[in-house]
Amino acid sequence: MSARKPLPRWADIVLLPVLNLTLAFVISGLVVLMVGEDPFKAMKILLYGAFGYGEGIGYTLHFATNFVFAGLAFAIASHAGQFNIGAEGQAYIAGLGAIFVGLTLDQTHWLLVLPIAMLAAGAIGGIWGFIPGYLAAKRGSHVVITTIMFNFIAATFMVYMLNNVLKPQGQMAPESASVVNAGKIPQLREFWDFFGYAPVNVMLFIAILALAGAYILLWHTELGYKIRTMGQNPNAAHYAGISNSKIIMISMTLSGAIAGMIAVNEVLGVQNRLVVDFVFGYGFVGIAVGLMGRNHPIGIALAAILFGALYQGGLELAFYMPAITREMIIVIQALVILFTGAMEGLFRTPLEIFFTTLDLNKNGENKNSNNKLKKQES
Amino acid sequence: MTDKSQAKKQRSSKMSAVSSDSDNLADNRLAIELVQINKHFGAVHANKNIDLPIKSGTVHGIVGENGAGKTTLMSILYGFYTADSGQIKVDGKQVKIKDSSHALKLGIGMVHQHFMLVENFSVLENIILGVEDNFLLKTSISKARKELKRLASEYELEVDPDMLIEDLSVGQQQRVEILKALYRGAEILILDEPTGVLTPTEADHLFRVLNTLKDQGKTIVLITHKLREIMAITDEVSVMRRGAMVKTLQTKNTNPSELAELMVGRSVLLHVEKGKANPKEIKLEVKDLEVEDDIGVIRVKGVSFNVRAGEIVGIAGVSGNGQSELLEAISGMRKQNSGQLLINGKEIKISGDDGAKKLRQVKLAHVPEDRQEQGLVVSFEQWENAILGYQDDDKYGKGAFLSVRACKEEARRQIKDFDVRPPNERLKVANFSGGNQQKIVLAREISRDPEIFIVGQPTRGVDIGAIEAIHNNIIAMRDAGKAILLVSVELDEIRSLSDRILVMFDGHIVGEADPAIVTEGELGLLMAGVSGKQPKVATATLKEKAGVSGKQPKVATATLKEKAGVPGTEAKRETAARKKSKAKTSKGVVK
Numbered sequence: 001m002s003a004r005k006p007l008p009r010w011a012d013i014v015l016l017p018v019l020n021l022t023l024a025f026v027i028s029g030l031v032v033l034m035v036g037e038d039p040f041k042a043m044k045i046l047l048y049g050a051f052g053y054g055e056g057i058g059y060t061l062h063f064a065t066n067f068v069f070a071g072l073a074f075a076i077a078s079h080a081g082q083f084n085i086g087a088e089g090q091a092y093i094a095g096l097g098a099i100f101v102g103l104t105l106d107q108t109h110w111l112l113v114l115p116i117a118m119l120a121a122g123a124i125g126g127i128w129g130f131i132p133g134y135l136a137a138k139r140g141s142h143v144v145i146t147t148i149m150f151n152f153i154a155a156t157f158m159v160y161m162l163n164n165v166l167k168p169q170g171q172m173a174p175e176s177a178s179v180v181n182a183g184k185i186p187q188l189r190e191f192w193d194f195f196g197y198a199p200v201n202v203m204l205f206i207a208i209l210a211l212a213g214a215y216i217l218l219w220h221t222e223l224g225y226k227i228r229t230m231g232q233n234p235n236a237a238h239y240a241g242i243s244n245s246k247i248i249m250i251s252m253t254l255s256g257a258i259a260g261m262i263a264v265n266e267v268l269g270v271q272n273r274l275v276v277d278f279v280f281g282y283g284f285v286g287i288a289v290g291l292m293g294r295n296h297p298i299g300i301a302l303a304a305i306l307f308g309a310l311y312q313g314g315l316e317l318a319f320y321m322p323a324i325t326r327e328m329i330i331v332i333q334a335l336v337i338l339f340t341g342a343m344e345g346l347f348r349t350p351l352e353i354f355f356t357t358l359d360l361n362k363n364g365e366n367k368n369s370n371n372k373l374k375k376q377e378s
Numbered sequence: 379m380t381d382k383s384q385a386k387k388q389r390s391s392k393m394s395a396v397s398s399d400s401d402n403l404a405d406n407r408l409a410i411e412l413v414q415i416n417k418h419f420g421a422v423h424a425n426k427n428i429d430l431p432i433k434s435g436t437v438h439g440i441v442g443e444n445g446a447g448k449t450t451l452m453s454i455l456y457g458f459y460t461a462d463s464g465q466i467k468v469d470g471k472q473v474k475i476k477d478s479s480h481a482l483k484l485g486i487g488m489v490h491q492h493f494m495l496v497e498n499f500s501v502l503e504n505i506i507l508g509v510e511d512n513f514l515l516k517t518s519i520s521k522a523r524k525e526l527k528r529l530a531s532e533y534e535l536e537v538d539p540d541m542l543i544e545d546l547s548v549g550q551q552q553r554v555e556i557l558k559a560l561y562r563g564a565e566i567l568i569l570d571e572p573t574g575v576l577t578p579t580e581a582d583h584l585f586r587v588l589n590t591l592k593d594q595g596k597t598i599v600l601i602t603h604k605l606r607e608i609m610a611i612t613d614e615v616s617v618m619r620r621g622a623m624v625k626t627l628q629t630k631n632t633n634p635s636e637l638a639e640l641m642v643g644r645s646v647l648l649h650v651e652k653g654k655a656n657p658k659e660i661k662l663e664v665k666d667l668e669v670e671d672d673i674g675v676i677r678v679k680g681v682s683f684n685v686r687a688g689e690i691v692g693i694a695g696v697s698g699n700g701q702s703e704l705l706e707a708i709s710g711m712r713k714q715n716s717g718q719l720l721i722n723g724k725e726i727k728i729s730g731d732d733g734a735k736k737l738r739q740v741k742l743a744h745v746p747e748d749r750q751e752q753g754l755v756v757s758f759e760q761w762e763n764a765i766l767g768y769q770d771d772d773k774y775g776k777g778a779f780l781s782v783r784a785c786k787e788e789a790r791r792q793i794k795d796f797d798v799r800p801p802n803e804r805l806k807v808a809n810f811s812g813g814n815q816q817k818i819v820l821a822r823e824i825s826r827d828p829e830i831f832i833v834g835q836p837t838r839g840v841d842i843g844a845i846e847a848i849h850n851n852i853i854a855m856r857d858a859g860k861a862i863l864l865v866s867v868e869l870d871e872i873r874s875l876s877d878r879i880l881v882m883f884d885g886h887i888v889g890e891a892d893p894a895i896v897t898e899g900e901l902g903l904l905m906a907g908v909s910g911k912q913p914k915v916a917t918a919t920l921k922e923k924a925g926v927s928g929k930q931p932k933v934a935t936a937t938l939k940e941k942a943g944v945p946g947t948e949a950k951r952e953t954a955a956r957k958k959s960k961a962k963t964s965k966g967v968v969k
Contacts, residue, residue, distance in 0.1 A: 219780075219782075220775075220779060220780055220782065221778050221779050221780055222769050222770055222775070222778055222779070222780050223778060224780070225762070225765075225769050225780055226769065228758075229755055229758075229766065229769075232755045232757045232758065233751070233754075233755045233756070233757075235751050235752045236751070236752055236753065236754060236755045236766065238711055238731060238734065238752070239709075239711060239734055239744070239746055239752040239753060239766075239767065240734060240735075240766045240767040240769065241710070241732050241733070241734035241735025241736070241737075241738055241767055242732060242735075242769075243730060243731050243732035244731055245730075245731055246732070
């Protein structure tokens with residue numbers, strides 16, 4: 001067990017994810033080969049579908065918007081040492097806030113609806129994050145367990161709400177009434193034809209603001225400092241007079257509130273009504289986005305675009321290559337999540353060894369050349 | 379020497395090229411020889427051209443200051459690190475030790491400073507861990523039970539094989555570590571600072587065991603920085619200083635002051651240069667303070683004392699007798715069960731888990747005992763650590779914001795004032811040496827100009843150059859009229875820095891002493907929590923140097939322990955509690 005050096009920064013941030021991604025694509029390529037299709041052609045379709053034309057880009061950005069919120073939600077909690085995997089449920093239940101504001105203020109203006117809906121969705125999502133945070137801080141329960149359970153509670157509660165409270169009379173489908181006027185958050189295609197029929201909407205800009213906000217919060221405020229201290233060393237935080245329990249509750253609430261933005265994006269920006277399972281797994285993918293983006297806003301932005309492209313390009317692929325079914329697309333997405341998220345450390349050890357030996361060799365050469373110099377001098 | 383031990387010796391020599399006929403020859407045979415060992419860690423040259431011959435069947439001491447490279451050298455021998463260059467010979471044969479299991483195969487066993495035991499496994503399970511015969515445990519366990527019985531009686535290492543590790547005292551846990559090494563066939567036993575966690579009584583027992591092991595033909599390498607132990611038990615001693623081997627001596631031909639001089643490289647001032655104290659008004663006072671640890675065991679049992687401006691009050695004691703909890707209670711990190719904490723005559727009540735903030739507001743600064751666990755966030759850069767605890771201060775950014783520039787300016791100032799090396803505020807704290815990490819903590823706390831200064835283990839794991847600087851900083855604080863409370867397990871440090879010494883044992887303050895007149899022996903007795911009669915039994919056995927093995931007064935140690943409130947158990951409980959608290963706080967962290 002010789003001492004290994006940590007990776008250089010560029011290798012950690014760029015090389016490692018690229019390697020993981022490459023491996024994921026190689027294995028995906030093998031899967032495509034297995035069903036008898038050409039992996040290179042599939043790759044081309046996927047890339048074209050995601051980035052090749054306006055509507056494709058619009059869809060990619062729309063998915064990415066959701067992933068930014070989900071990834072940030074994961075990252076904020078993660079910086080405080082909390083593994084919030086409840087963004088799914090937090091976003092889902094936040095839909096109540098979004099639709100309530102949308103329906104109530106349908107006759108006003110979207111500039112009024114947007115901030116209020118964000119506040120309402122953020123508040124409800126925040127509460128859904130706060131409760132597991134409170135339980136962890138004060139009762140010592142594990143946030144992984146509680147947030148999972150809260151996902152289920154949110155799911156069943158929403159089914160109840162849709163069927164019994166929100167469903168207009170005389171309607172069969174478990175959906176709320178639709179917003180028709182100001183409740184709709186404008187989609188970008190209303191301003192630019194470029195985006196075709198893509199649902200990407202004003203929330204994209206909110207997502208960009210959220211990325212910047214998260215950066216400032218984490219690295220340029222006292223609260224961010226406390227959150228990071230708590231996450232890195234709870235004992236040192238305690239020593240520094242930082243209340244561990246408060247930081248856990250604050251970070252979990254913030255996390256839930258950010259997850260709630262997914263609801264605004266989906267409910268008021270796309271569906272215009274509350275439907276069953278509108279979150280569609282974005283909350284879970286957010287974990288992979290956060291992990292792959294190293295919980296840093298820039299990384300999260302890049303990872304969100306990658307996953308947005310996978311979602312959109314995957315849909316396209318299923319359309320053009322009937323042999324590649326929707327399930328196959330999910331397999332490919334899962335492989336990417338597996339290699340960039342769960343098995344993120346796969347290449348870390350070999351890379352560390354590689355860089356350490358590289359370093360040693362360099363030093364060795366220097367020494368040799370030094371010796372040579374000395375000899376020449378004498 | 380008995381026939382049995384002779385036979386043993388022969389067995390141990392099975393790898394040597396020349397089989398020995400007589401005891402004399404055997405005694406001069408080298409069990410281990412290290413030749414020109416070099417090891418670098420980055421820029422640090424931890425071992426420089428080390429030559430070390432260790433004779434078979436002896437107790438060989440290795441002394442040196444913290445950071446002299448003792449542990450690195452032994453880690454190389456035990457296969458934790460590979461040397462950059464140099465040779466290792468075991469029983470005359472050159473070997474390349476790949477890892478610790480390889481070292482074990484060569485008959486080298488190690489007892490670490492921090493035990494490597496599974497807390498909730500039984501003694502037996504710990505002993506067979508990793509050397510099970512097959513996938514069914516039953517046969518291994520019954521075999522181990524028999525073997526353990528033999529080893530225990532042979533070496534006076536009695537431990538109940540079915541006890542759980544977490545229920546054993548620290549001394550007993552150490553016995554299990556030794557048994558573990560012996561069970562794996564160790565002929566050469568390396569002990570790294572074995573007495574650091576032991577009470578004097580437990581240490582005496584350990585030395586008896588080591589002597590028995592030596593008589594049975596084992597070779598023992600003892601790493602320590604306590605000269606008393608070297609003089610008491612070793613046959614030969616090697617002195618290390620700043621990564622280099624200074625000298626190897628016969629213990630009987632040397633004396634502590636010579637060793638100390640060799641260790642430090644100049645004649646040692648055991649007493650820090652300082653003027654007379656000039657105590658003024660009472661700044662800090664505790665009355666009948668009672669504090670419990672994380673698992674609800676009362677660790678501070680009604681303690682009262684005060685600290686005046688302009689004096690240093692030292693608290694001495696074997697670690698785990700409530701000092702940590704006392705420090706944490708005074709610095710606001712732990713709630714008081716009962717009793718009072720008064721700062722400038724005003725009572726401070728701790729509620730919630732951010733009490734440390736409250737005490738910083740009344741100008742109390744705290745250098746925690748464990749800098750890496752509490753005093754620093756080692757994954758942060760130095761500038762981020764330079765404001766730890768003072769992050770709310772407007773000096774470092776107005777309102778809720780944090781001004782990175784202001785923080786870095788402050789960090790650079792601290793680095794300059796306290797000579798932190800390397801002077802780079804962007805370096806992660808984990809990459810600073812122990813001494814410089816401690817300087818980072820001290821710089822942060824001292825530069826806030828506190829009125830009350832609480833210092834725990836200021837020089838633990840700190841190299842000699844830094845120790846002097848740190849001591850001078852503390853004295854300067856005193857001379858500037860600050861009230862200073864110092865907790866240390868290093869008796870020398872307590873004696874040379876303090877103006878008054880309080881001795882803590884089992885949660886009580888059992889005595890107060892004047893450092894000018896008290897002897898180390900007297901302090902030692904107080905620290906062991908005994909008065910008058912009992913300790914003589916224990917120290918007597920040490921003085922005999924256990925030359926006569928056989929029945930030792932186990933009864934005496936046992937009763938002594940009972941009367942002393944079994945501090946070992948307490949210490950052990952402390953570690954358990956600390957682990958638990960760690961688990962508690964890191965709940966939900968999945969990485």
